[in-house]
Amino acid sequence: MxxxxxxxxxxxxxxxxxxxxxxxxxxxxxxxxxxxxxxxxxxxxxxxxxxxxxxxxxxxxxxxxxxxxxxxxxxxxxxxxxxxxxxxxxxxxxxxxxxxxxxxxxxxxxxxxxxxxxxxxxxxxxxxxxxxxxxxxxxxIQAYAAYCLLAVKKQLSVVPKVLLIDIGGFTVDYMVLRFGQLEMEYVDSLENGIIRLYNTIKAAIRQKYSILLDEEDIDNIILERGGVYKTELKERVREIAIGYVTELLGRFRELGIDFNTTQTIFLGGGSILMAEFIQIVWKRYGGEYSVIGARI
Incomplete structure (x- = not known):
């Protein structure tokens, strides 16, 4: 089994x-x-x-x-x-x-x-x-196992260049594949996961509003679950989340990866959580992308 x-x-x-x-x-x-x-x-x-x-x-x-x-x-x-x-x-x-x-x-x-x-x-x-x-x-290797499953469904092995971005709790794992073969120069992890975003949001909200948010509160605000949070607080959380995605995607340009020349696939729970903000920030980039498991 x-x-x-x-x-x-x-x-x-x-x-x-x-x-x-x-x-x-x-x-x-x-x-x-x-x-x-x-x-x-x-x-x-x-x-x-x-x-x-x-x-x-x-x-x-x-x-x-x-x-x-x-x-x-x-x-x-x-x-x-x-x-x-x-x-x-x-x-x-x-x-x-x-x-x-x-x-x-x-x-x-x-x-x-x-x-x-x-x-x-x-x-x-x-x-x-x-x-x-x-x-x-x-x-x-995390993300590569998911790629193996996706490759058949989406015929990724015939795509010239695929960028996988797996946003997890602590790390953001990424890898580039050319016609299904790993480019080891672009297989690595960034310590920019969702936990870092949580800590940034909690500190900002505590300092400005003297409100203690936990991670479930932040998930509720991002996913628009429940209406108990003040409008200005929700707007600030969303602002920080957009900044997080903007910074994250900018890192790949620094690494020499151009979204215009790749098919980008976002994986992981963090990608699903950030799907709406990825859609917002992606407008400044070109190229194809998808968020596996998200509804946007």
């Missing part, structure tokens, strides 16, 4: 589920069927308070526990929709990714972090026992 897990700085994602990248150990025993994992005698719960940015995600066990949550949620989904039996030992081929800037240095350690010498891993999710073993763990 193949399960792919996006171990993001902001969100954990599988094919069928998504949740915040936050986890805590419970001080007290949970109630029956709560959204809790029991592993090696400890109880863990996911939380909306995401983990602070970690360049090396294998420094402690939190991303392993978050991955167990992701796998359990995915298996639970497949139980309901595909008749999978959770009591059976599940042999899993785990697919995970790393930013281009970290791939070469961390790939082997990242694989071993999850592989655990191929030993059987036993845990309980919502009181239901699971037994899994990673028959293989494959580590890919």
């Amino acid at each position: 193949i399960i792919s897990v996006d171990t993001g700085n902001k969100h954990m994602k599988t094919e069928n589920c998504e949740f915040n990248s936050g986890v805590e150990i419970l001080d007290t025993l949970p109630g029956d069927m709560e959204e809790v994992i029991e592993y090696e005698g400890k109880y863990y719960v996911t939380t909306n308070r995401r983990i602070s940015y970690m360049e090396d995600k294998i420094a402690d066990e939190r991303y392993f526990i978050l991955t167990l949550f992701a796998i359990a949620k995915e298996l639970s989904y497949r139980e309901k929709n595909e008749g999978l039996l959770s009591q059976n030992l599940q042999e899993i081929e785990l697919l995970v990714g790393l930013p281009p800037a970290h791939y070469g240095k961390q790939r082997k350690k990242f694989r071993e972090y999850f592989y655990r010498n191929g030993e059987v891993i036993e845990f309980a999710y919502k009181g239901i026992p699971y037994r899994i073993v990673f028959k293989e763990v494959k580590v890919y």
Whole structure:
């Protein structure tokens, strides 16, 4: 069984589920069927308070526990929709990714972090026992794995030049492909992800209005969910978001990448969040672009 897990700085994602990248150990025993994992005698719960940015995600066990949550949620989904039996030992081929800037240095350690010498891993999710073993763990460059899926659907391998921009929580990963082949000169990560935008907005709003926004507030304003925020506050958030996209796209010109000569594809949760502002800023550029997963 193949399960792919996006171990993001902001969100954990599988094919069928998504949740915040936050986890805590419970001080007290949970109630029956709560959204809790029991592993090696400890109880863990996911939380909306995401983990602070970690360049090396294998420094402690939190991303392993978050991955167990992701796998359990995915298996639970497949139980309901595909008749999978959770009591059976599940042999899993785990697919995970790393930013281009970290791939070469961390790939082997990242694989071993999850592989655990191929030993059987036993845990309980919502009181239901699971037994899994990673028959293989494959580590890919983030964004390139998504490209492989998109290439078939959009026939990208015959396009002279494609620029992928994956706006994530902490990093913005990018790569250029010519007729489907990576141009290694243009495969890298910028530390300009959505978390940086959040911090800029929170500081600006706190200083001007003495209002403490959290990340969910900012998402609500950007996506126009709910009407509890003052008009001037919403306008300021949008102004900062447009400035963020303007600065980000300007970086690619500095890198020697011209949007007029590429087909640009935006990927990732940050791109979906920023889709409206990408559309606004893009008017000053030429070339084709699309935001995968966004409705604009």
